[in-house]
Amino acid sequence: MKAAILLIGTELLNGAMIDTNSIYIAEQLNKYGIEIEYKIMVRDVIEEMEKAFAFAKKNVDLIITTGGLGPTDDDITKAAIAKFLKKKLVVDEKEKKELVKKYKDRKIEKKSNFKEIEKPEGAISFKNDVGMAPAVYINGIVAFPGFPNELKNMFPKFLKFYAKENNLKSKIYIKDIITCGIGESILEKRVKDIFTEDNIFYEFLVKDYGTLIRLQTKIENKKKVEKIVEKLYNKIADFIIGEDEERVETNIFKYLMAQKKPLTISTAESCTGGMIASKLVDVSGISASFKEGIVCYSNEAKIKRLKVKKETLLAHGAVSEEVAKEMVEGLKTDVAIATTGIAGPGGGTIEKPVGLVYIAVRVGESVEIIRKEFKGERNKIRQRTTLFALYSLLKMLSKRYDI
Incomplete structure (x- = not known):
């Protein structure tokens, strides 16, 4: 299965903002063997967004967009999706009540603009627990807000739904061991003799939260990875500061x-x-x-x-x-x-x-x-x-x- 990521926002193209969302999306899709064929940045222009949708729709199974779901005039992602699919935008009354409650809970002045919860008719919504606009999915296109914390809140919900709908099983097992206090080259020399198993791939990734030893393989090799992790602890425990999502x-x-x-x-x-x-x-x-x-x-x-x-x-x-x-x-x-x-x-x-x-x-x-x-x-x-x-x-x- 193939996917395309559409990063929507003029600020991404003029250098005012750096994309980090696609890295997270790629890592999550990788677990299900969904390959990212294209990553496209698009300005906040409906005609340009329609062109990107048309291109992606011809080449991939799933289109994932981030950005442009807010309340302002330049937040036009859902309008572009609706126009591309020839759907009208609608507001679900239940989601409207939830948005009004959020305004009240967060002491935000009540608004009459419900643009954040508009969606193409027939779209499925995924609740946003940390922000306002829910993610929406319709006809192989899913749209998320651009804020990373909101994407990370809703993407697992969508992926669980999408995997079930398409009978996808997690094919890939990824294990990250996070280290600090040891240089990447020294770390590799210290542990490379541990990696002798066939079909278990490893790499070293330098992140702002530490240097990762990433192990990647098929899900059926999970127990083999666990044994390798045990060997890593025996060898470099003093430098390990966490695993996977730990910090x-x-x-x-x-x-x-x-x-x-x-x-x-x-x-x-x-x-x-x-x-x-x-x-x-x-x-x-x-x-x-x-x-x-x-x-x-x-x-x-x-x-x-x-x-x-x-x-x-x-x-x-x-x-x-x-x-x-x-x-x-x-x-x-x-x-x-x-x-x-x-x-x-x-x-x-x-x-x-x-x-x-x-x-x-x-x-x-x-x-x-x-x-x-x-x-x-x-x-x-x-x-x-x-x-x-x-x-x-x-x-x-x-x-x-x-x-």
Whole structure:
């Protein structure tokens, strides 16, 4: 079975927005052996969208669109689908009531515009639990909003329906082991002798949440993959931070909540500027543990908010092991993370180059200070510091606590 992805939105073609939705869609379709034949970007112009639909319809079984389901005048995806299929747009009264309830629950002023729930006559809807516009499916065309969180909420529902309707079975088994703290080439050398089974393919993928070892095979080889995963843990357990949809911050949360009394956590960030706190706050339920995130960029803030000694700053500089230690000790929660570094592009010296960071992690009274030199542009250095700081905390928690 073949599919085409139509990414709808002028902003995708003029560089104002980057597509990430198609990566997620491809990974999900891959599990059912559905091959993506085309990926097409289309402006918010009905005639151009109709041309894309006509081309795709001749060549694939399933057309998946993202974008253009909102309430504004340029949100015309459903109108384009309706015109292409010669259908009229209708509003389902049950979906209208659900939208009105969402307005009320979210304290949004009641609107008379129900464009978000319009759909071509005869289309099937898939409930949007995190946004307003439901996904709609008709005649081999399915339309999703462009927001990634809304797509990820509804795509599994659609795929379950579509697989049942077309008698599709999951043919592919994919297992991701997520690592941190070890370079991709070193990682490959360390584990490549494990991969001796025929018809089980592996690759290394560098993501912003870690380096993946991806194992892919037919579903009937699942038990063989599980044995390989066991060997990976025996060999590189210290570098594994999660599997599949897990993320380092969600696994940290498990440790925090697994104790008799939830452990409290806080952050003090200089070079990362709140990135670590943001990752933690992404985890649902973290309010039971997370107390505060302090962005202490200036020396004055470090002194005032964290009681870093002025003498320490003068003697060693803000980017130093000594300052990182005093920063993390200035936080009064059970668990804490502090970062200080030079993200660049300016500010580096021979002694302290751009990319130099100090990460301080504290669990109870135990403190670990890690010195790292990351390469890349400013934001990449900050992202890598954030990931490594969370990884360091996870390793420290795993040595001390059970879950």
